[in-house]
Amino acid sequence: MPTRDGKLGVGVSGVGWCASQHIAAFQRNPHTVVTALHGRDEARVRANLTKYGVSLTEVRVTTSYDDLLASPDVDIVSITTPNQFHADQAVRAAQAGKHLVLEKPTGLDAGELVRIRDAVRQAGVRTIVSFELRYHPYLQFATWLRTSGWLGEIRFARVQYLSRVTDWYSGWDWVRTREGGRSHLLAAGCHAVDALRWCSGREPERVSAFHTHFTAGYEWPTSIAVNLVLDNGALGHVTSSTDFMMPYAFPIELMGDRATLRHDLIQWLDTPVDPAGLADVNPIAAVRLEPATDSGGRPAIRIRTEMPGSADVSHHPFQAEMDELVACILEGRDTSIDVFEAQKTMEICLAADRSAALGGQPVSLPLIA
Numbered sequence: 001m002p003t004r005d006g007k008l009g010v011g012v013s014g015v016g017w018c019a020s021q022h023i024a025a026f027q028r029n030p031h032t033v034v035t036a037l038h039g040r041d042e043a044r045v046r047a048n049l050t051k052y053g054v055s056l057t058e059v060r061v062t063t064s065y066d067d068l069l070a071s072p073d074v075d076i077v078s079i080t081t082p083n084q085f086h087a088d089q090a091v092r093a094a095q096a097g098k099h100l101v102l103e104k105p106t107g108l109d110a111g112e113l114v115r116i117r118d119a120v121r122q123a124g125v126r127t128i129v130s131f132e133l134r135y136h137p138y139l140q141f142a143t144w145l146r147t148s149g150w151l152g153e154i155r156f157a158r159v160q161y162l163s164r165v166t167d168w169y170s171g172w173d174w175v176r177t178r179e180g181g182r183s184h185l186l187a188a189g190c191h192a193v194d195a196l197r198w199c200s201g202r203e204p205e206r207v208s209a210f211h212t213h214f215t216a217g218y219e220w221p222t223s224i225a226v227n228l229v230l231d232n233g234a235l236g237h238v239t240s241s242t243d244f245m246m247p248y249a250f251p252i253e254l255m256g257d258r259a260t261l262r263h264d265l266i267q268w269l270d271t272p273v274d275p276a277g278l279a280d281v282n283p284i285a286a287v288r289l290e291p292a293t294d295s296g297g298r299p300a301i302r303i304r305t306e307m308p309g310s311a312d313v314s315h316h317p318f319q320a321e322m323d324e325l326v327a328c329i330l331e332g333r334d335t336s337i338d339v340f341e342a343q344k345t346m347e348i349c350l351a352a353d354r355s356a357a358l359g360g361q362p363v364s365l366p367l368i369a
């Protein structure tokens with residue numbers, strides 16, 4: 001299967017801001033070579049490579065997606081086009097027998113999700129979806145803290161995606177439209193929904209949501225607040241907004257019946273958590289733990305690591321995502337965030353948008369049988 005110098009060939013469709021980081025990650029992976037790029041205009045594709053500091057000398061540029069899919073030196077297709085093209089492109093890539101990286105949102109409605117699921121299932125190709133925050137050390141630590149029992153049974157989980165996106169964004173012209181962006185959860189906050197599922201380890205069974213609209217230029221509501229009933233009877237909450245006058249933030253809270261994680265603090269009431277004991281077993285090398293106090297002087301443990309605090313794609317852990325996909329292709333196994341796993345996150349987003357459109361009426365999950 002490897003196509004050039006024993007390496008897997010990568011073709012990238014939609015060469016903009018996000019693609020620049022996909023390309024850079026594949027360039028650093030020792031088993032891949034980027035062989036082809038697809039965009040609507042060759043000069044613009046090459047100009048974008050320069051703009052985003054990507055050096056790719058031996059790459060073919062095509063304006064035909066069919067061409068990309070017909071290329072024998074393309075084993076993996078990376079789809080980084082505007083959102084309204086993802087489903088069609090993913091289905092066609094799977095039908096052409098290509099493994100794929102699919103940017104979020106995977107599909108913009110239930111029909112698109114089903115078409116992606118069926119095409120990938122039928123083709124048996126490997127897929128990975130860019131919920132790449134799962135590779136972020138802070139989220140990995142939060143998930144480990146919960147799975148290893150330090151928090152106890154989850155009683156409440158909240159994740160917020162707060163990112164002020166206006167015309168500074170390269171994708172502003174398409175993301176602000178109903179056709180291309182569709183909703184704040186689909187365009188952006190799906191990262192928070194995915195983090196809530198992954199960090200809490202619980203699946204929402206019911207959602208109810210309200211949305212509102214403040215930021216000019218968008219064709220869809222710019223804030224949504226989502227309540228979730230989780231499968232252990234606990235509650236969850238997601239706020240997804242572009243309306244707030246503050247720097248990008250992705251705060252995570254996990255309240256267990258033993259201890260609580262609130263952003264960079266771990267706290268407790270009846271059963272103290274020993275900072276040294278926790279530090280001894282913490283498996284995440286990029287995370288340090290320090291005894292601390294909260295603003296009220298009460299004992300806590302402070303998490304020292306880079307928090308998920310930037311919307312800039314060059315700060316996102318795409319490398320680990322692409323490395324996992326490549327390892328899974330070479331070893332013949334499924335990735336941890338394939339289109340089937342990502343579908344669960346997308347269904348929650350669609351259910352929340354549906355609830356908000358119905359004025360907050362609860363919607364049950366899953367949406368797709």
Ligand SMILES: NC(=O)c1ccc[n+]([C@@H]2O[C@H](COP(=O)([O-])OP(=O)(O)OC[C@H]3O[C@@H](n4cnc5c(N)ncnc54)[C@H](OP(=O)(O)O)[C@@H]3O)[C@@H](O)[C@H]2O)c1
Nearest residue numbers: 014015016017018039040044080081083103104130170171
């Ligand atoms: N996972 C993450 O953290 C993350 C972060 C940022 C973005 N994303 C996702 O990545 C995708 C792209 O976002 P972006 O920020 O990179 O936007 P962008 O900078 O606008 O890039 C999109 C590119 O797609 C190209 N394009 C537009 N229409 C096309 C078409 N019909 N066929 C082929 N190419 C087309 C555009 O190039 P031309 O105009 O030259 O054709 C543009 O350069 C979106 O789905 C977004 O949700 C994910």
